[in-house]
Amino acid sequence: MTLLLAGDLTVERQPELEEYARHFRESRCRSLTLDLSQVDFMDSMGLRLVFVSLMVADARGGEVTVVARSSQVRRCLQLVGIGHLLADSPAGPDTPGGGDGPGPVRGSQAESSGS
Numbered sequence: 001m002t003l004l005l006a007g008d009l010t011v012e013r014q015p016e017l018e019e020y021a022r023h024f025r026e027s028r029c030r031s032l033t034l035d036l037s038q039v040d041f042m043d044s045m046g047l048r049l050v051f052v053s054l055m056v057a058d059a060r061g062g063e064v065t066v067v068a069r070s071s072q073v074r075r076c077l078q079l080v081g082i083g084h085l086l087a088d089s090p091a092g093p094d095t096p097g098g099g100d101g102p103g104p105v106r107g108s109q110a111e112s113s114g115s
Contacts, residue, residue: 001029006038009046017045021052030062033087037069042076050082 003020007013024032032053039046054064066085068074077083 001027001031002033002035004035004038007040009036009039009042009049011043011045014045017049021049021056024053025056028060030060031057031064032062033065033067035067036073037067039068039073040070042073046073047076047080050077050085054082054085 001024003024005020009017034050034053036042036046050064050066057064064085065087066077066082067087068077074083074086077086
């Protein structure tokens with residue numbers, strides 16, 4: 001399963017981010033790619049989404065891969081000790097994604113404010 005997010009992942013988006021975490025838990029997919037390539041900034045709420053996803057995937061014997069371009073997002077993941085989840089990390093998977101589960105779930109600030 002791939003989750004594509006855009007914009008800033010901050011506390012203001014908590015309900016939306018919690019919904020994505022719930023969607024992954026209920027999907028029964030083993031692995032998740034968090035595509036944060038369109039995310040410029042994240043705070044503890046963005047990290048919470050990554051950690052919750054990691055716990056769910058670990059419990060299912062799967063993995064989480066994070067695709068990120070922003071130096072702030074990448075640094076944030078590295079500072080909390082999960083930089084190995086980055087798709088281009090030497091310790092991480094070579095390619096994002098995989099065939100485990102349905103296609104991308106897309107989310108952005110614009111989409112969430114219209115619903």
